[in-house]
Amino acid sequence: MPGTSGRVWFNRGRIGLTTAAAAAVALVAAGCGGGSEGAGGGDTPTLEAMYSEVVPAAQAPAPEGFSEVEVEGVKINAPEDWNIDNTDGYVCMRPPDQGNDCEYGSIQVLPHAAERHDNRWPKRGNAFNDAEAGWASAPGECRSAATAEGGTAVTGAEITSPPNDLTEHADGLKSHHRVWEVTCENGDTFEVRLWFLPESDVAVYVWSADTRYSALYDEVAASMDISDYKK
Structure with missing residues (x-):
């Protein structure tokens, strides 16, 4: 560019x-x-x-159907028909048919991600490489669409993305891309997705993926540009 x-x-x-x-x-x-x-x-x-x-x-404008949002110098393209919350130092993109919570199906953009978590997730101990527990700051509760009210425990998780998978972003930087499949005690499964730049401490996080938007998640994450971000 x-x-x-x-x-x-x-x-x-x-x-x-x-x-x-x-x-x-x-x-x-x-x-x-x-x-x-x-x-x-x-x-x-x-x-x-x-x-x-x-x-x-x-800088090239966002493609048709997207608009650029910025938080703390992190720029990223958001789907125009999604609901965008840009407060408290992070962005939440919520699908049009979801509620007000930044949960199922949503995309979170997290500058200073580890710095803002008490346990330094997802950086501490390279949690982004932890197959069993790296998918969340506090892994434990099921996040499937059918267990939105919480209370259902998790019985296991595994990384399903290729080993050492990397994603190149709009600014040329490459992040660690991880996808987990998590299994709940009621037999439900859900997917969690993470793009993480450990040195810059910036993450794009899909709390619980809606499979209808799988390709969209990739497109949004790849558009991220942290050229103006200050560590």
Whole structure:
């Protein structure tokens, strides 16, 4: 995500020898800009020097159907028909048919994720690699769609994403991507998804995935840009 300097160096039409020679002299003179001292002083400027005034292109807008949201310098694309809560230093994206809680089906964007958890999840002890208990700060209760009121215990969990899976984001950084399948004592299962940058301490977290939005989760997470985020 390069711009142009706004200068037109050559015309598209055919240039005669005299005109071409004059243009070449003018180009070198403009590039040198008085940088040489005395006859024979200074070197011919490089292409990089001659294009030093190039202005970087503006960040590409969010694709159709998305709008950009920002929290503490973390930018990410959110589905336009979803409900967006941007308060208390984090973002929650809730599907249009879900309630007001940032739970089933929702996406959480968490700057300073470990810093804000008492037990430093998901960073402490590389919890994001823990197959049994890394899926939550306090793993234990079932999060399936049928157990929304809570109280149902969890009997086990496993990581189902490829080993050492990485996701590249819009800013070129790569996060650890983990997917857990968690089993409840009533036989229900649910999926938890996490994208985590340990050094920057930023996470994108799907508390309990709605399988209808599996591809959308990937698209939203990949759009994240933390260029303006301060650790």
